[in-house]
Amino acid sequence: MVNVNGKISCAIQENLILENRGKKHWRYSLLQAFIPMGRIPKTYTILLATAAFVGILGLWFSLTLLVGIDAFFLPSPVATLDAARILLSDGEFVLGVQMTVFRVMMGFSIAAAVAVPMGLLIGTYAPASAMLEYVFSFVRYLPASAFIPLFILWIGIDEPEKIAVIILGSLPQLVLMVATNVRNVPMSMIEVSYTLGTSKADVLWKIILPKALPDIVDSLRTVLGWAWTYIIVAELVGASSGIGYMIIQSQRMMNTSRIFVGILTIGLIGMIIDIAFKVLHDYFFYWNKEVR
Amino acid sequence: MIETGLDIQGVNKIYQSKNGNVFALDQINLQVHSKEFVSLLGTSGCGKSTLLRIICGLEEATSGTIYHKGRQLQGPGPDRGMVFQAYTLFPWMTVSENIQFGLKQKHIAKKEAKEIAEHYIELVGLQGFEGQCPNSLSGGMKQRVAIARALANDPDILLLDEPFGALDMQTRGVMQELLLNVWQKSPKMIVMVTHDIEEAIFLADRVAIMSARPGRIKEILDIAIERPRDYRVKTSQQFVEYKERATEIIREESMKLLQTKILSA
Ligand SMILES: Nc1ncnc2c1ncn2[C@@H]1O[C@H](COP(=O)(O)OP(=O)(O)OP(=O)(O)O)[C@@H](O)[C@H]1O
Ligand SMILES: [Mg+2]
Secondary structure (H helix, E strand, C coil): CCCHHHHHHHHHHHHHHHHHHHHHHHCCCCHHHCCCCCCCCHHHHHHHHHHHHHHHHHHHHHHHHHCCCCCCCCCCHHHHHHHHHHHHHCHHHHHHHHHHHHHHHHHHHHHHHHHHHHHHHHHHCHHHHHHHHHHHHHHHCCCHHHHHHHHHHHHCCCHHHHHHHHHHHHHHHHHHHHHHHHHCCCHHHHHHHHHCCCCHHHHHHHHHHHHHHHHHHHHHHHHHHHHHHHHHHHHHCCCCCCHHHHHHHHHHCCCHHHHHHHHHHHHHHHHHHHHHHHHHHHHHCHHHCCCC | CCCCCEEEEEEEEEEEECCEEEEEEEEEEEEECCCCEEEEECCCCCCHHHHHHHHHCCCCCCEEEEEECCEECCCCCCCEEEECCCCCCCCCCCHHHHHHHHHHHCCCCHHHHHHHHHHHHHHCCCCCCCCCCHHHCCHHHHHHHHHHHHHHCCCCEEEEECCCCCCCHHHHHHHHHHHHHHHHHCCCEEEEEECCHHHHHHHCCEEEEECCCCECEEEEEECCCCCCCCHHHHHCHHHHHHHHHHHHHHHHHHHHHHHHHHHHC
C-alpha cells in the first residue's frame, strides 16, 4: 500500500519531529515535562519505567525483609527467585509456560479471525449490526469462567475446552470493539472515496479497513490481555499442565513462592507482548500520529 | 434543458430531524456551463453545503432533478470531484498515493498514474513532498493535495466546499491564485462554496448569492472582470463595486434572519 520510498521518508520525518519535540522538552526538568499529551525523550521513559519497577521491588523487599511478614504469606524476592531457579531447572515448568502460551495464542487467533471480519461487517452495514450487535452484547456478558463446567461437560478437559473458554471470553468483546473502531472512520473520508470512483462494495477494503486498522490492532492488544486472565482461570480447573495448573498445585503444597513465580511469569509475558504490539504499531502505523 | 453543462431544476431539500423539519433548499434552479467557474455565496446555514452535496450525489434532493450533459444525475461518481472543508486525505497513503487513488480506481497503468500525479503535484507546488504522509503536512498543503487529488481524476465538475475556510488570509490569497492558475491550465466546471465575498468574486465567472433559510438563489452576479486575474484586481474600481453589491444583498439577508429571530423571540 505504501511504497518503500514514501515509508522511509515518512518515518524519517516523523522521527525528526519527535526528536525535535524531545529536544525541546529536554531543556525542561522532569517536573516541567508534565505537559498534557506531551512527549518526553526516550531516556526519560526508560528512567521512569525502571524507577517504577525498582520502587515495587523496594516495597517488596522492605515488606518481607524489614517489616518481616511471614514468608508463607509473602515470600521475599530472594525466595521467589530461588523458587524460579528450581522451577526453571525442572523442564516441566517451561513446558507448562509453553502450553499456556499455546492455548492463549490458539484461542485468541481463532477469536480474532472470526471477530475482526464480523466487527467490520457490523460496523459497516446497518443490517449486520441490527442482526448481530444485540446478540454479541448479550453473549459478552455471559461469564466465560462460569462456562468452564459446561465446556468440560460438553468437550472434556483437553485443549479444546481451554481454547473454547478463551474464545467465549474474547470473541464477543472483540467483535463489538472492532465495530466501534469501524464507526470511528470519518464519513467524509468514505464520501470522498466515492467521488474518486470507489464503488460501495470496495469501500470496506479500500477505506474503512486501512483507516480503522490501527485502532483494531489496539483492540486486539487489549482483548489479548483479557484472554490471559481467562486461560489461567481455565487452567485452575481441570488442567494437567500450564501456569494456572502449576499455581493450583503450589497452593496444595502451600508453596507461596511458586505461586509468585507463576504470577510474575504471566506479568512478564504480558509486558513483552505489549511492548511487541507497541513496536509493531510504531512501525506500521507511523502515519496515524496526528503531528499537529 | 442544456445539453452540455449542469442543469439544476427545482431542487428542494427538507431534512427531517427530531426537532421537526428543516427546510434547507427551496426551488433551486441553476445552470452552469462546462468550464464555467461559479461561486455560491450565502450566510451560514443557508444550504450551500447541502446543494453541493446534492450535486455531488452524496445527498438526495427531496424533489427536483439535476441533469449533467443532458443526463439525470444519480448518486456519486468520478465525474464529479469534491474537495471538502474538512481534511479528507487518506492518512495511510503518501501524498503521491493520495493523488493516484482515483486513477487506481480507473485501473490506469501504474506508470501513467505516477506521471499524472507528478504533473498535479507540480501544479499545486508540492514537489518534494510526494513521499510524505498527510498528517505531517500543514493545513494549506493538505488542501492543495486534496485539490490535486480531485483534479488528477479529471472530473467534468469540480465541487469545492469552502476549501480554504481553515486557512489564514495570506495563505488563502495564495491558494486562490493557485486555483485560478490550475483552472486556467486545465479548464473545467467549478462550483465553489464560500462565505468570503472577495474570494467568490475574485475567482468566479458568476456569483450565485443565496438567501437565508430556506435557501433560495436570490441573485446571480455576472463578474465581468477580465482574465487572467491576479491579486491586484481586488483593489480595482470594478471589483469594489461588485463587492459592495454582494455585501448589500447578503446584509439584507442577514438582517432578515435577525429580524425573524427577534420577532419569534
Ligand atoms: N443531516 C442534516 N440533518 C438535519 N438538518 C441538516 C442536515 N444537514 C444540514 N442541515 C440543516 O440544513 C441547513 C443548511 O445546512 P448547510 O450545511 O447546507 O449550510 P451551509 O450553507 O453550508 O452553512 P455553512 O456556511 O455554515 O457551512 C442548516 O439549517 C442545517 O441545520
Ligand atoms: Mg457548509
